[in-house]
Amino acid sequence: GENVEQHPSTLSVQEGDSAVIKCTYSDSASNYFPWYKQELGKRPQLIIDIRSNVGEKKDQRIAVTLNKTAKHFSLHITETQPEDSAVYFCAAMSAGGTSYGKLTFGQGTILTVHP
Amino acid sequence: DTAVSQTPKYLVTQMGNDKSIKCEQNLGHDTMYWYKQDSKKFLKIMFSYNNKELIINETVPNRFSPKSPDKAHLNLHINSLELGDSAVYFCASSPAGLLRGYTFGSGTRLTVV
Numbered sequence: 350g351e352n353v354e355q356h357p358s359t360l361s362v363q364e365g366d367s368a369v370i371k372c373t374y375s376d377s378a379s380n381y382f383p384w385y386k387q388e389l390g391k392r393p394q395l396i397i398d399i400r401s402n403v404g405e406k407k408d409q410r411i412a413v414t415l416n417k418t419a420k421h422f423s424l425h426i427t428e429t430q431p432e433d434s435a436v437y438f439c440a441a442m443s444a445g446g447t448s449y450g451k452l453t454f455g456q457g458t459i460l461t462v463h464p
Numbered sequence: 465d466t467a468v469s470q471t472p473k474y475l476v477t478q479m480g481n482d483k484s485i486k487c488e489q490n491l492g493h494d495t496m497y498w499y500k501q502d503s504k505k506f507l508k509i510m511f512s513y514n515n516k517e518l519i520i521n522e523t524v525p526n527r528f529s530p531k532s533p534d535k536a537h538l539n540l541h542i543n544s545l546e547l548g549d550s551a552v553y554f555c556a557s558s559p560a561g562l563l564r565g566y567t568f569g570s571g572t573r574l575t576v577v
Contacts, residue, residue: 381563392554393507395565436505442563450495450558451520452566454507 351376351443355455363463368426370458372439375420381442382415382422383452388435397424429462436460467491470555470569477545478577485540485572487555493567494560495519496538498530501552501571513538514560545576 352375362368374382380401385393399406399413399422406413410429415422426433439455468489477483489496497520498510512520513532527543538555552573556566 383565387505392568392570394568398565400563438507450514451509451512453509457505457507 351379351441351451351453353439353441353453353455355439355458357458358456359459359461361461361463362429364429364431366429368429368433368460368462370424370437370439370460371421372423372441372455373419373421374441374453376441376443377417377420378444379441380444382413383440383442384411384413384424385438385440385454386435387438387457393438426460429460431462431464434460434462466570468555468557468567468569470553470572472572473570474573474575476575476577479545479547481545482541482543483545483574484542485553485555485574487538487540487569489536489555489557489567489569491557491559491567493557494535495558496532496535497556497558497566498538498540499554499556499568501554503551507554511538511540542574545574547576550574550576 355372383398386396387393399415410427412425436457438457440452443451471486495514497512510524511530515535516532529541532538552571554571555569558564558566
């Protein structure tokens with residue numbers, strides 16, 4: 350089955366700096382890669398996603414890149430703000446067999462933005 | 465209106481008891497899921513239903529039994545609760561077809577004492 354590895358597990362930055370979170374996946378058939386933000390005590394919320402036919406996608410201060418050959422995708426947050434502090438999860442969606450439509454999540458990254 | 469709602473939000477119970485968590489979505493989605501988030505925040509899928517039909521059943525003890533009376537509801541019943549069942553359980557839903565993100569419920573924090 351799919352395995353998603355996420356790094357780093359914790360990330361601490363100063364307000365205004367950039368933050369980068371990296372993920373690798375194992376199943377070459379996976380073709381959809383969402384990122385979720387989870388604030389303390391809240392539900393995970395979708396912040397951006399990318400499909401396998403696209404290499405990069407941007408939405409204001411956040412961007413995601415995908416390298417299908419290397420089975421690697423990353424989240425980039427620019428001009429970080431204290432309200433960006435949360436746990437971020439990457440995920441990969443399986444496309445075939447008994448795991449059809451299943452999202453496998455990375456282990457999460459605790460991002461702390463210091464004012 | 466809450467898109468995916470779970471009840472209860474908190475559940476504290478003793479070992480050996482049986483409990484249920486309910487989930488309802490008003491998004492018209494065809495697929496619903498149960499995920500378990502442990503103390504290290506890891507999110508792991510437990511079950512997936514598509515139009516009331518079970519399509520994913522991960523390696524979950526038989527004490528956990530999902531039930532989907534219709535495509536808008538997916539409930540989780542847990543028998544003989546154990547200390548290790550303590551976690552946050554999230555329900556989620558997604559539209560039909562691939563390449564769509566999930567919408568999560570607000571979670572149920574289960575504490576077994």
